[in-house]
Amino acid sequence: MQEIPRLVLNSKKDELFASKQYPKPFAFNAEVAGVFDDMVKRSIPLYCDVTTYLGDWALDYYKAGSHIYDIGCSTGTTMIHLAQRLEKPVTFFGVDNSSAMIAKAEEKLDHAPEQHRYQLICDDVMNVAISNASVVIINYTLQFLPITQRLALLQKIYDGLCPGGILFVSEKVRFDNPQFQETSTKIYEEFKERQGYSRTEIEKKKEALDNVLIPFTEQEHKDFLGQAGFSHCDSVMKWNNFMSLVAFKGYS
Ligand SMILES: Nc1ncnc2c1ncn2[C@@H]1O[C@H](C[S@+](CC[C@H]([NH3+])C(=O)[O-])CC(=O)[O-])[C@@H](O)[C@H]1O
Numbered sequence: 001m002q003e004i005p006r007l008v009l010n011s012k013k014d015e016l017f018a019s020k021q022y023p024k025p026f027a028f029n030a031e032v033a034g035v036f037d038d039m040v041k042r043s044i045p046l047y048c049d050v051t052t053y054l055g056d057w058a059l060d061y062y063k064a065g066s067h068i069y070d071i072g073c074s075t076g077t078t079m080i081h082l083a084q085r086l087e088k089p090v091t092f093f094g095v096d097n098s099s100a101m102i103a104k105a106e107e108k109l110d111h112a113p114e115q116h117r118y119q120l121i122c123d124d125v126m127n128v129a130i131s132n133a134s135v136v137i138i139n140y141t142l143q144f145l146p147i148t149q150r151l152a153l154l155q156k157i158y159d160g161l162c163p164g165g166i167l168f169v170s171e172k173v174r175f176d177n178p179q180f181q182e183t184s185t186k187i188y189e190e191f192k193e194r195q196g197y198s199r200t201e202i203e204k205k206k207e208a209l210d211n212v213l214i215p216f217t218e219q220e221h222k223d224f225l226g227q228a229g230f231s232h233c234d235s236v237m238k239w240n241n242f243m244s245l246v247a248f249k250g251y252s
């Protein structure tokens with residue numbers, strides 16, 4: 001059994017929405033990149049657990065010499081974590097359209113293990129070719145893409161995966177039932193308060209994210225993954241309104 005390394009998280013404290021100047025609408029600019037590691041750790045329930053857990057899945061499905069894509073790689077936390085755990089050599093592709101995030105990822109990858117190759121691509125994922133992939137990760141990123149692009153992206157990922165490869169998807173999700181949606185929102189906001197965010201910070205970020213982060217329901221994710229061609233998919237982790245799914249590309 002493998003020891004799990006600690007995640008490399010190093011940013012300033014996120015106090016963006018406590019200040020007068022904050023990104024509205026929300027954008028992945030230099031200010032956000034500068035506090036991002038703290039922001040995700042305190043805003044996404046089980047963020048560290050999900051990241052180490054996807055490593056457990058990757059270990060079972062990755063192939064030597066294949067490509068591993070992290071779509072919406074932000075500051076490179078997932079890539080460096082995987083790189084530390086995968087022994088056979090692979091090529092990592094970190095894709096993000098925020099130059100501020102890519103700059104942070106470059107710094108983090110300075111200390112990455114040497115058996116792998118790393119390529120950071122600063123571009124919209126819709127412009128990036130995907131090929132020879134054994135594992136593709138898209139964590140908390142599909143939710144920021146225009147809904148009209150989401151199926152096309154999943155199809156492109158499917159086409160770029162080798163048979164037997166997996167896609168690991170994590171997202172904030174919405175509940176169909178309005179009462180469940182209301183309760184889960186309340187529970188999520190209490191989670192944020194326990195993480196040290198004030199009511200004002202929570203409200204201001206919520207406004208900034210309106211129409212920027214558009215969550216699907218669990219069923220919508222499963223439908224889209226099926227339509228994209230995946231032979232099966234399942235939810236593998238869920239906390240209230242955040243979840244992870246794994247989709248498998250079959251051999252036929
Ligand atoms: N069209 C796009 N093309 C490329 N990148 C994009 C696009 N839209 C948004 N992004 C990028 O997707 C990332 C989403 S954050 C991912 C966290 C990471 N996965 C993590 O597990 O640490 C999630 C969050 O902040 O909630 C940002 O860095 C955007 O710049």
Ligand SMILES: O=C(O)C(=O)Cc1ccccc1
Pocket residue numbers: 039040043044172205206209213
């Ligand atoms: O959905 C929210 O309210 C969040 O705060 C999630 C989030 C985390 C990091 C960047 C953007 C959104």
